[in-house]
Amino acid sequence: MTQAVALAQQASTGVSQGFKNRIINGAMVIDQRNAGASVTPTNVQFTLDRWTSGVTQASKFSVQQNAGSVTPPAGFTNYLGVTSLSSYSVLAGDLFTIYQPIEGYNSADLGWGTANAKTVTLSFWVRSSLTGTFGGAIYNSAVNRSYPFSYTILAANTWEQKSVTIAGDTTGTWIGATNGVGMYVGFGLGVGSTYSGTAGSWAGAGYVSATGATSVVGTNGATFYLTGVQLEVGSTATSFDYRPYGTELALCQRYYYLLGRGSTFAFLGSAICADTVESVYLTPSPVPMRTTPSFSSSGALRLYNGTTRAITSSAISVHATPNMPATTFTASGGGLAAGQGVGLTANNDTAAFISYSAEL
Secondary structure (H helix, E strand, C coil), rough: CHHHHHHHHHHHCCCCCCCCCCCCCCCCCCCCCCCCCCCCCCEEEEEECEEEEEEEECEEEEECHHHCCCCCCCCCCCCCCCCCEECCCCCCCEEEEEEEEEEHHHCCHHHHCCCCCCCCEEEEEEEEECCEEEEEEECCCCCEEEEEEEEEEECCCCEEEEEEEEECCCCCCCCCCCCEEEEEEEEEEEEHHHHHHHCCCCEECCCCCECCCCHHHHCCCEEEEEEEEEEEEEECCCCCCCCCHHHHHHHHHCCCEECCCCCCCEEEEEEEEECCCEEEEEEEEEEECCCEEEEEECCCCEEECEEEEEEEEEEEECCCCCCCCEEEEECCCCCCCCCCEEEEECCCCCCEEEEEEECC
């Protein structure tokens, strides 16, 4: 088979070459942190993988994978669901958004901030209990260059596909090929006048939505569902870039990964004892993380050497690197020995886990 024929077949079956979609987890299939449970943002808070909520007032909406259990649009199995928890009147300085930061390494080729800035198209499927004009924006890491956009939801509780074409910004400062934030892509859920700008043009300001956009948080019980989010080079929206589940998970794990949760004594890995009460868990991350991660744990954990040694404290180790996120665990009761190998497991706790975060 010639390369030309192979590429033609891949195009006809929807298999893409390269990294067409700069959005990660645009089909909302990965939810490591919450495993489908609802979360109510009180500040900047991570929801489904790679998606973040921004709020100026706590507890005005909840976010859940497949909230409301409606049927997703054809070709999709999951969506990000927002539900308003009150009838909140948005003040001038308020903002409520769902957004994704895109790493500089994944956006540098767009050439934004130069004369060669490329045009991009943002496309997505959306469903809401409200109708009217909605808004969002693309903005830079310094939040001083932004492109507010608007779109119209015509029918309540009906999936509709939208697309917005944006000429690349030829001015301003945009992070290049680094592991910092290259750009943000966000959807407004209720944004005050301070952070709202005229749709359809670049502005030297940190707008996160379009002026006059509908406020989801303004109606108690209002819903806003989103999936199939794609940002690609060009002036036309093309078919969604379906990636294998393992590939999508690995892309998410560069920023966050979780071990455990699911069985009473889930095995999380092996550790080497530094002394009688401490051990160091040193294992390669599934993929190189964006930067040296932070560590967190939840639930009951233990070190096991034939006898259970309940863990009393844990913290990221000085030995941690992006590829080797080491963690030091301290166990109660002693009984360990320097150089001894022990198992790190849940301690009769199906909800126990450890996680590493290198989020933007």
